[in-house]
Amino acid sequence: MTETRQRPTGWLRQLMPGFDVAAHYQKSWFGKDVVAGIVLSTLLVPQGMAYAELAGLPPITGLYTTVLCLLAYAVFGPSRILVLGPDSSLGPMIAATVLPIVASDGDPQKAVVLASMLALMVGVIMILASVAKLGFIADLISKPTMIGYMNGLAITILVGQLPKLFGFKVSSEGFIGGVVGFAQGLAGGEAVVAAAAVGIAGIVLILALQRWLPKVPSVLVMVVLAIGATSLFDLADRGVSLVGELPQGFPPFTIPFLEFSDFALMFAGALGIALVSLTDTISTASAFAARSGEEIRGNQEMIGIGAANLAAGLFQGFPVSTSGSRTAVAERSGSKTQLTGVTGAVLILLMLVLLPGLFRNLPQPALAAIVITASISLADIPGTIRLWHQRKTEFNLSLAAFLGVTLLGVLPGIGIAVGLSILNIFRRAWWPYETVIGRVPGVEGFHDVHFHPDAKHLPGLVIYRFDAPLFFANVRPFRDNIRRLARTEPKPRWIVIAAEPITDVDTTASDVLLELDQELNAQGTSLVFAELKHGVRVKIERYELTSQIDPRHFYRTVDAAVAAYMAETGAEWSTGE
Known part of the structure; x- marks a missing residue:
């Protein structure tokens, strides 16, 4: 009788590690988790809004996504330290999947619905992969091809954000089109001087603080100063776009709908996003677990990521991944468990309910500055140089992945990266030493x-x-x-x-x-x-x-x-x- 009652509890704790953490929670952790959550929230809000716009979505969806994925991962995620949320590496992939469908339909509101459905599809893929114990799929992208892919992603994001940084828009798509459109906009006098000043100053400030004062929340400092500059210099009257008032209230529960004709493109995008998200999560989890002595549970990580994506998709969110930078902030702030993420989610909810206008005067170029500094962190130039000196073959693989992203686009780029990694495996087995x-x-x-x-x-x-x-x-x-x-x-x-x-x-x-x-x-x-x-x-x-x-x-x-x-x-x- 007792045995029968204990089995479901053990099964539930294995499926939902958060229950096990709660059962063994120590009082001495509470203060550290809450303080770390408060510090983390100062980074979650501006990055959530910035990465939502990177994905071609309203800023509010980034906050909805952040709240739901943190709560879901706290229950289903095996790591006590990882912080999930909107990610700079996924934003272009989401945009590349969703925006072509929206453009053909002519309804901008459809982007939110499609992004939510994309999150649901990523969540289902992750959970099914976990059931099938396919965690090894994360190994399909070799480090050289991932370096090339991330380098290409970094420069693609950078070029895509430059018009926003300078206060204008371009209609061209892709890396080449973006470069040409930005150059034409500058030559045509479309740049807004005040917007460029805010954006460039924001980038310099974030990079300087990260370099010389790494413990200072650089993004928060820049956001506060940018909001202050809006009032001090009347930036809105000088042509600078602002974030504006956010919708008040809790994230709305919504079941997205997908037309069958859009399924193929959405599924291809979901597969690519799931692969990048899984690879990023496993590598980040491994790095932080090595410090704390925890063991990596790859299949349970997939369930955690899957649950986070499902939760975000049901509340007008979009696909998420692990953030190394936000996890590092949580760790440096003394985080002990996922209560840190829960604290951050609760603070964001309180802001949405009580202070939705807190960021109304935040300049859009400041969000572009956040995205651009994040894109710079994606690039690995020293790693590329090391490949050149150590092994030319792997440097060529990295270069091919880089060119695939920049010349063909983000989704084809991830396909090329995976394909090159697999071909490299076959090459080594086919023509071994x-x-x-x-x-x-x-x-x-x-x-x-x-x-x-x-x-x-x-x-x-x-x-x-x-x-x-x-x-x-x-x-x-x-x-x-x-x-x-x-x-x-x-x-x-x-x-x-x-x-x-x-x-x-x-x-x-x-x-x-x-x-x-x-x-x-x-x-x-x-x-x-x-x-x-x-x-x-x-x-x-x-x-x-x-x-x-x-x-x-x-x-x-x-x-x-x-x-x-x-x-x-x-x-x-x-x-x-």
Whole structure:
């Protein structure tokens, strides 16, 4: 009876980690969580509004999104420290998905509905991926391609915000169109001097405070000064656009509707957003967990992100992700649990209910300044330079992802980033590193001739290493390499495969190996295997390969194979070996 009652509780705590935190909450944490929540809220409000506009949505939707995702993640999220919310990396992806549909329909209000539906779709994708234990999907984007993607995203966001920073609008789309439109606007005298002054001063102030006074809430300081400047210098009369009065009251519960004809584009966008959000969350969670000693629960993180997106989507919000900067603020402020995020959400709700006009005099160029400084943090120039110096191939992958985002757009860019990462995996498995190894004077074992050109070889013996599993896609290049070695002069009597790096052999590779052995035998060359892993040996025995290839041609070590060759042929190492 007792056992039956305990099972649902354990199941609920596993599904909703927030219950477990509440059950073990310590009184000493309360003050720290509340103070951290108050500090965090000063960042959540201006960033929420700024990132909503980045996504092409009204500023109020950023606050609705922030409130709901914080409350949902506090219940379903496994991390005690992560802060979710509107994100600069997702804003352009949301806009790229939603705005083309809105433009074709001609109804600007439809953008909010579509963004909410997009959040619901991302939430469902995340939860289904968690049920299927697909957390490994986050690994589909390699670090070099992610660096390139983020660099492209940073410059795309920057160019897209420049007209707003200077107080005018452009109708051109895309990176190239944005650059041309901005240049034409400046040349045509459309820039508002007061708007540019506010925006540029805001960027300088935020960057300066982040550089020299990192503990000072730079965004809050800039926002307060910008609001003060509005009254002091009558910025509205000087042509500067203001945020205006926000709608009063709680986030409205709304069930969004999606027309079937829009489903394909929305689903593609949701997949891309889900992938970027998951990758960002796992990497951020890993970084902060390493400091606190927590374990990463990837599948539960997907449920947490999914729940946050579902909650936001039902209250006129849009897709969310983890914010490294806001999480860092919460951590530096002493946050112990997700009560920090709940405190921030409650304060935003109080503002919406009691003080909706608090940010009415906030200049729009100040929001652009917030977005631009966030975009600068997305770029990783030192990482790009390091790739150039360390590995040109991965630098080229990064560059291709960068060009994909800037020239083709954000959504195609994420597709290119994923595609390049997958192709890079296949490239490494398809054309893995392969080499001949030999004996180096004064060094134990056998070593790569590319790094040791002075390596010695026994007459008639070639030792070949192939650094990958053998499967249908790479077994033919493997066969061609062996054939090439068999044609060298003097003609080898044995070709020994140093098979320790070969972690698998599929049925296609097994058939090719048998054909290759028969072909070499006819030419007077024996194919010999050394250091086969036990699991691989079991597989090739199941394929009956060991019964068809001479059983004597399988050795536990390369040294054993070399000793057997010397005993059979009488070959000897040269003097001193």
